[in-house]
Amino acid sequence: xxxxKEIFNxxxxxxxxxxxxxxxxxxxxxxxxxLESVPEKTSEIExxxxxxxxxxxxxxxHSLKSSFGNLGIDSVMEKWLELExxxxxxxxxxxxxxxxxxxxxxxxxLNEIRSAVKNFEEWIATFNFGNTLK
Numbered sequence: 781x782x783x784x785k786e787i788f789n790x791x792x793x794x795x796x797x798x799x800x801x802x803x804x805x806x807x808x809x810x811x812x813x814x815l816e817s818v819p820e821k822t823s824e825i826e827x828x829x830x831x832x833x834x835x836x837x838x839x840x841x842h843s844l845k846s847s848f849g850n851l852g853i854d855s856v857m858e859k860w861l862e863l864e865x866x867x868x869x870x871x872x873x874x875x876x877x878x879x880x881x882x883x884x885x886x887x888x889x890l891n892e893i894r895s896a897v898k899n900f901e902e903w904i905a906t907f908n909f910g911n912t913l914k
Contacts, residue, residue: 792852797904804904811893814847818890822883829876837867837875848886856886 797804821840828836845860859882866875896903 790852792850796851804900808897808900810851811897814851815890815894815897817847818844818886822886825879829879832872834867834870838864841867844886848889853889856882856889859885 793807796807796810799806821844824836825840827833828840841860841863845857845864848854848860849857859878863875863878863882866878
């Protein structure tokens with residue numbers, strides 16, 4: 781797994797910063813959406829697992845795959861993609877094995893993102909996006 785702080789120094793986040801300038805508000809908003817949606821979607825997944833609600837077990841990983849992928853967090857995106865595929869094939873055993881690992885890795889990234897949002901102005905200054913994207 782790449783170091784979680786690497787997500788902040790990838791081409792997708794840089795492009796989002798440039799598009800969403802001033803002061804990286806689009807990046808911040810996407811971070812906030814991710815912080816809000818992941819706990820909600822993972823709670824729904826856990827409930828759906830207990831009820832074999834395969835539509836939710838397909839839909840939520842699909843959504844999370846996109847959210848992490850948009851931010852260039854490819855290692856997590858690939859795991860959510862695999863969970864989506866497993867749900868489409870109704871492979872309950874493999875799903876239940878991969879889901880906890882995927883959630884744990886997602887949580888590691890969320891902790892870094894939470895810290896970045898909390899100290900957003902300082903965080904932006906450390907990456908100096910404005911100068912690197914001119």
